[in-house]
Amino acid sequence: MSHVSRLKSLVKKNERSELEKPRTPFISFSTKISIIVLMQTQTSFWEYDRYFSGVDVVVIGSGIVGLTTALTLKEHAPQLNIVVTERGALPSGASTKNAGFACFGSVSELLDDLLQSSEAEVFSLVEKRYRGLLRLRERLGDAAIQYESLGGYELFDAEDDYQKCAAQLVPFNALLATYAGLKNVYRVADDQLAGFGFRGVKHLIHNGAEGQIDTGRMMDALIARVRSAGVQILNGLDIIRLHSESNMQVLETNQGHVIRACRVVICTNGFARQFLSEEDVNPARAQVLITEPIADLAVRGTFHYDRGYYYFRNVGNRILLGGGRNLDFSGEQTSEHAVTDLIQEKLNALLWEVILPKREVAVAMRWSGTMGVGGVKRPIVKQVRAGVYAAVRMGGMGVALGSLTGEEAAEMVLEGL
Numbered sequence: 001m002s003h004v005s006r007l008k009s010l011v012k013k014n015e016r017s018e019l020e021k022p023r024t025p026f027i028s029f030s031t032k033i034s035i036i037v038l039m040q041t042q043t044s045f046w047e048y049d050r051y052f053s054g055v056d057v058v059v060i061g062s063g064i065v066g067l068t069t070a071l072t073l074k075e076h077a078p079q080l081n082i083v084v085t086e087r088g089a090l091p092s093g094a095s096t097k098n099a100g101f102a103c104f105g106s107v108s109e110l111l112d113d114l115l116q117s118s119e120a121e122v123f124s125l126v127e128k129r130y131r132g133l134l135r136l137r138e139r140l141g142d143a144a145i146q147y148e149s150l151g152g153y154e155l156f157d158a159e160d161d162y163q164k165c166a167a168q169l170v171p172f173n174a175l176l177a178t179y180a181g182l183k184n185v186y187r188v189a190d191d192q193l194a195g196f197g198f199r200g201v202k203h204l205i206h207n208g209a210e211g212q213i214d215t216g217r218m219m220d221a222l223i224a225r226v227r228s229a230g231v232q233i234l235n236g237l238d239i240i241r242l243h244s245e246s247n248m249q250v251l252e253t254n255q256g257h258v259i260r261a262c263r264v265v266i267c268t269n270g271f272a273r274q275f276l277s278e279e280d281v282n283p284a285r286a287q288v289l290i291t292e293p294i295a296d297l298a299v300r301g302t303f304h305y306d307r308g309y310y311y312f313r314n315v316g317n318r319i320l321l322g323g324g325r326n327l328d329f330s331g332e333q334t335s336e337h338a339v340t341d342l343i344q345e346k347l348n349a350l351l352w353e354v355i356l357p358k359r360e361v362a363v364a365m366r367w368s369g370t371m372g373v374g375g376v377k378r379p380i381v382k383q384v385r386a387g388v389y390a391a392v393r394m395g396g397m398g399v400a401l402g403s404l405t406g407e408e409a410a411e412m413v414l415e416g417l
């Protein structure tokens with residue numbers, strides 16, 4: 001029986017007794033390639049036996065999507081030997097670098113989206129984001145991810161923009177009730193303006209269903225969950241080549257290892273062009289800053305400004321602020337992590353002139369992360385070729401989309417076994 005059909009029968013029948021047998025490496029230890037690999041990389045037999053042999057599924061990328069894909073596969077088919085490979089010492093794209101908004105769309109952003117896509121497309125994506133957030137909270141627990149339902153706000157300094165959005169509150173609330181079962185999500189919140197103390201902001205729209213998480217704790221909890229389910233996460237392994245040989249997928253790492261697996265799931269989001277040059281997915285850098293702690297900070301919640309191009313929130317008594325990609329779209333279409341003067345100066349100006357105009361506030365840290373974007377906002381979840389799947393293009397709301405996208409990818413792999 002081939003390895004693939006053995007897998008299939010194990011998944012279908014869940015033959016635990018066979019699984020309890022000691023693991024035999026899928027690649028025979030005596031084959032040429034194994035010996036060459038072991039010699040070149042100075043990999044020990046133990047390392048080889050434990051981490052690089054008998055692999056059923058390799059997930060490339062340990063962001064929220066890769067980890068959720070691996071976890072879902074393991075939950076549904078515990079007998080599978082699943083390895084997640086991650087090039088960084090930590091996840092190194094967006095999942096540990098984001099702003100931690102648990103959001104699904106501000107009014108102006110949804111209005112913008114409706115210029116490109118149908119109402120059904122826009123609001124079914126909103127529904128997917130909302131359900132994805134519920135799934136993440138349910139899976140890891142609100143305490144572990146420090147979920148806080150402080151609500152979200154959109155700021156308006158131009159009367160015209162505000163009037164266009166205010167006119168949509170009733171229809172958008174009705175659509176959110178239909179698609180996501182949410183009631184009265186958006187409302188005008190001008191009465192809260194004075195309390196926040198922003199300068200030059202004329203109107204506020206409140207989103208009662210938006211929240212925020214601690215990104216670091218969320219990823220830490222997810223990694224712990226994946227490891228405790230029995231999935232190996234191998235950090236520092238950059239997959240530099242992927243090709244098929246007979247029925248198997250062969251992955252080569254930057255350190256000279258060769259891993260053979262039945263299935264591969266590419267979850268590299270903003271870096272996906274490396275393996276998916278035909279797909280509409282590009283890197284998009286996003287830059288942020290965080291302030292030092294601020295005494296008596298009145299700003300609490302998540303805030304969107306200028307059609308979502310800028311966003312800020314409180315992190316305890318600090319402000320985290322990001323955005324400004326619209327100042328240099330082509331320059332920010334890069335997977336290089338760096339901050340630029342152009343964008344950071346704009347963020348400084350927003351911080352000091354609009355958000356906290358009467359305070360002297362120092363910036364503690366600045367950083368960037370890589371998102372995966374394309375012409376449309378929907379994720380790509382598909383089989384790329386026999387044995388190879390992809391779950392990429394999370395855009396700017398992968399915290400929300402990541403859970404269900406990972407689950408969808410895992411289901412696709414399982415269905416194909």
Ligand SMILES: Cc1cc2nc3c(=O)[nH]c(=O)nc-3n(C[C@H](O)[C@H](O)[C@H](O)COP(=O)(O)OP(=O)(O)OC[C@H]3O[C@@H](n4cnc5c(N)ncnc54)[C@H](O)[C@@H]3O)c2cc1C
Pocket residue numbers: 060061062063064065066085086087088090091092093094095096097098099100101102103237238239240267268269270271274285286287288322368369370371372391392393394395396397398399400401402
């Ligand atoms: C600054 C910033 C703020 C954001 N704020 C929010 C927010 O508030 N709310 C929200 O919902 N979303 C936000 N996002 C978007 C969200 O973080 C992403 O959509 C989401 O994290 C994507 O998850 P992912 O698993 O698809 O990709 P990633 O987290 O990028 O994971 C991909 C992984 O693949 C690894 N990798 C790539 N190539 C290889 C290779 N060849 N071999 C091995 N490993 C490889 C990378 O190192 C990376 O760890 C933000 C993003 C950024 C950058």
